[in-house]
Amino acid sequence: MAKRTQRCEKTVAVKKGPWSPEEDHKLVAYIQRYGIWNWSQMPKPAGLARSGKSCRLRWVNYLRPDIKRGNFSKDEEETILELHQAIGNRWSTIAARLPGRTDNEIKNYWHTHMKKRFKAAIESVHEEAKGSGDKETSKNKLSEAGQLFLVDEATKVASLKLEATCSASSSVFFPVWEVDDRKGQIAEQSVCASDVTFGELQSLDSQVWQQEPIFPCDSYINHVTSDYWVSLIDKTG
DNA sequence: AACCAATACAACCGCAGGACG
DNA sequence: TCGTCCTGCGGTTGTATTGGT
Numbered sequence: 001m002a003k004r005t006q007r008c009e010k011t012v013a014v015k016k017g018p019w020s021p022e023e024d025h026k027l028v029a030y031i032q033r034y035g036i037w038n039w040s041q042m043p044k045p046a047g048l049a050r051s052g053k054s055c056r057l058r059w060v061n062y063l064r065p066d067i068k069r070g071n072f073s074k075d076e077e078e079t080i081l082e083l084h085q086a087i088g089n090r091w092s093t094i095a096a097r098l099p100g101r102t103d104n105e106i107k108n109y110w111h112t113h114m115k116k117r118f119k120a121a122i123e124s125v126h127e128e129a130k131g132s133g134d135k136e137t138s139k140n141k142l143s144e145a146g147q148l149f150l151v152d153e154a155t156k157v158a159s160l161k162l163e164a165t166c167s168a169s170s171s172v173f174f175p176v177w178e179v180d181d182r183k184g185q186i187a188e189q190s191v192c193a194s195d196v197t198f199g200e201l202q203s204l205d206s207q208v209w210q211q212e213p214i215f216p217c218d219s220y221i222n223h224v225t226s227d228y229w230v231s232l233i234d235k236t237g
Numbered sequence: 238a239a240c241c242a243a244t245a246c247a248a249c250c251g252c253a254g255g256a257c258g
Numbered sequence: 259t260c261g262t263c264c265t266g267c268g269g270t271t272g273t274a275t276t277g278g279t
Contacts, residue, residue, distance in 0.1 A: 017247095017273090018247070018248075039265070040263080053249080053250090054249080061247075090267090091267075103267075103268080104248085104268095109246090113245090
């Protein structure tokens, strides 16, 4: 598909690479003042020699005030694990269930930490299988360990329907998913009654930023996050 | 101390799809 | 209906940091 914006971004000299504190400051200050109205046109008035894409990415993955930094908790790991098992590499969907975490962060975390762990797990099961005389048991164990990687392939099947059961012992919000045959998109159908409150809270939290509204000047964004802005601008300004 | 490999994470790229004229 | 514009997603790459020798 021909896209003028993308063509333009190639011809206009745009800076690439790591963002400087000054650039961060400019972007934050601009969004604080004018809100998010059009990523592709924002860089210029904001005084940034960056592409709109780059600005958006920097904001969404790093500058957004509700970003939660630091290590993933056990609960978060579990959630990632279960959702990845259920829906595969749908990082944005997984991120929507983890307030403060971005799809990019989760994707990176998966590739660097969790995938490695599962590989190790599979290898250990392999070793166990070699040493075991019971072929059927070994086969089952391998199958269990391998599921996590096979999910990727499984989710490519458009007609796939996934049903996750409600686990009373699990504190993790666990919806029932259905893959839309036409678009391969997933619709949330229902939630465990016992987890509704938690799920709703998560959902509400994440929706605030997922929607990326066009903020009216001096509205929502200011009173919710003023402390954050002040501290950031102090640091960089 | 110097080098190299592994790891972690920020950022980029290409593409799909929705909105709109 | 078609073309254009914009946004968002997932895969991939680049680079800084850390750990081992």
